[in-house]
Amino acid sequence: MFLIVTKYLIPKGYRGMAVFPFVFVKFRMDKENVVFINHEQIHLKQQLELLIIPFFVWYIIEFLIRLGQFKKWSLAYRNISFEREAYANEKNMDYTKNRSLWTFFKYI
Structure with a gap:
């Protein structure tokens, strides 16, 4: 994962976006926000x-x-x-290590 701070690539009203293998964040402080980064890493797995x-x-x-x-x-x-899965599990820092394939289907 490559973490890039840029205010220009993030749509208005959002703080970040994952586009494999990058995670773009609008605010430098979000680089340190482990819950936020974990949410985006879940999207990278998806x-x-x-x-x-x-x-x-x-x-x-x-x-x-x-x-x-x-x-x-x-x-x-x-x-x-995809968002339901990421929001439901963003606080579980081990989620991306233990996540089963196709888990997002449970959230449809």
Whole structure:
């Protein structure tokens, strides 16, 4: 994982983004935020198991489905299966070491 601080690549309203093998963070202080970094590392694992490009295709499609379902951007985002898995396990610092393949399916 390569950790890069940049305010220009992160969409408005977000603090970070994982794009294998990089984790981009908007604020320098987030480099030290272990929960935040763990959340992004979970996304890196998800991206690897879906061979990166299919992850982003799935992510966008599921976001659009959730947006139709919830009619609110923030609720749609929080209910994407990849985000649900990452938020549910971000405080478990051993999660990425012990995570089974395809675990995000449990969060659909």
